[in-house]
Amino acid sequence: MDLALDIISWALLICGSVFCIIGGIGMIRLPDxxxxxxxxxxxxxxxxxxxxxxxxxxxxxTLVTVKLVLMTIxxxxxxxxxxxxxxxxxxxxxxxxxxHDDENEDLSNYVLxxxxxxxxxxxxxxxxxxKT
Amino acid sequence: MFAAAAAAILVTMGMVLVRAxxxxxxxxxxxxxxxxxxxxxxxxxxVGFLAGRxxxxxxALVYALINFIGAIAVSKFVQFGGVTHPLGKDDPGDI
Numbered sequence: 001m002d003l004a005l006d007i008i009s010w011a012l013l014i015c016g017s018v019f020c021i022i023g024g025i026g027m028i029r030l031p032d033x034x035x036x037x038x039x040x041x042x043x044x045x046x047x048x049x050x051x052x053x054x055x056x057x058x059x060x061x062t063l064v065t066v067k068l069v070l071m072t073i074x075x076x077x078x079x080x081x082x083x084x085x086x087x088x089x090x091x092x093x094x095x096x097x098x099x100h101d102d103e104n105e106d107l108s109n110y111v112l113x114x115x116x117x118x119x120x121x122x123x124x125x126x127x128x129x130x131k132t
Numbered sequence: 133m134f135a136a137a138a139a140a141i142l143v144t145m146g147m148v149l150v151r152a153x154x155x156x157x158x159x160x161x162x163x164x165x166x167x168x169x170x171x172x173x174x175x176x177x178x179v180g181f182l183a184g185r186x187x188x189x190x191x192a193l194v195y196a197l198i199n200f201i202g203a204i205a206v207s208k209f210v211q212f213g214g215v216t217h218p219l220g221k222d223d224p225g226d227i
Contacts, residue, residue: 010133013137020141020144040164043171086162086166089211092211
């Protein structure tokens with residue numbers, strides 16, 4: 001029984017560690033702030049919660065487990081809220097999400113003026129979804 | 133096994149810190165800092181178990197609270213120039 005609990009706990013800890021590292025790689029590799037939020041979400045919810053669940057299995061039915069459950073619930077509420085606030089602030093500031101794949105594009109050309117999205121030099125691009 | 137999880141979290145913290153340092157926009161930095169704080173909470177919990185002192189979880193809980201308030205406050209400050217109410221524009225609502 002003890003061994004089974006240990007194995008479950010190790011599996012959850014390894015799972016959470018792997019998701020944390022995947023999120024970290026995404027934070028480095030993804031191209032703009034809105035896509036990086038996906039990577040942040042992987043680390044903040046799935047990675048952290050899997051690690052906490054592993055610790056819960058390790059702790060058994062004690063006060064420590066209650067604290068871990070509280071932290072898990074709290075993280076599941078607050079981290080998406082914080083990411084949403086950052087996304088909304090970034091959108092309001094004038095960054096616009098990347099909607100097509102062009103490696104040579106200069107992202108600093110994207111600006112937002114008076115509530116309208118403006119994309120300079122958009123005539124020579126492939127026709128895609130509307131940017132407005 | 134706790135040591136492996138702690139090492140993975142530390143590696144991830146390094147990657148997130150790279151983004152926080154070289155992030156082109158301030159929102160990249162806010163996002164990376166919030167992510168770093170979450171990883172710190174997780175690391176405190178894991179290190180508490182690693183050292184056999186799960187009382188560290190109290191510290192982790194308080195750190196999670198401060199981290200959330202910090203991310204909201206900094207986002208609001210950067211967008212509006214203040215944390216109370218936007219001045220001189222229409223009220224865009226709470227963020």
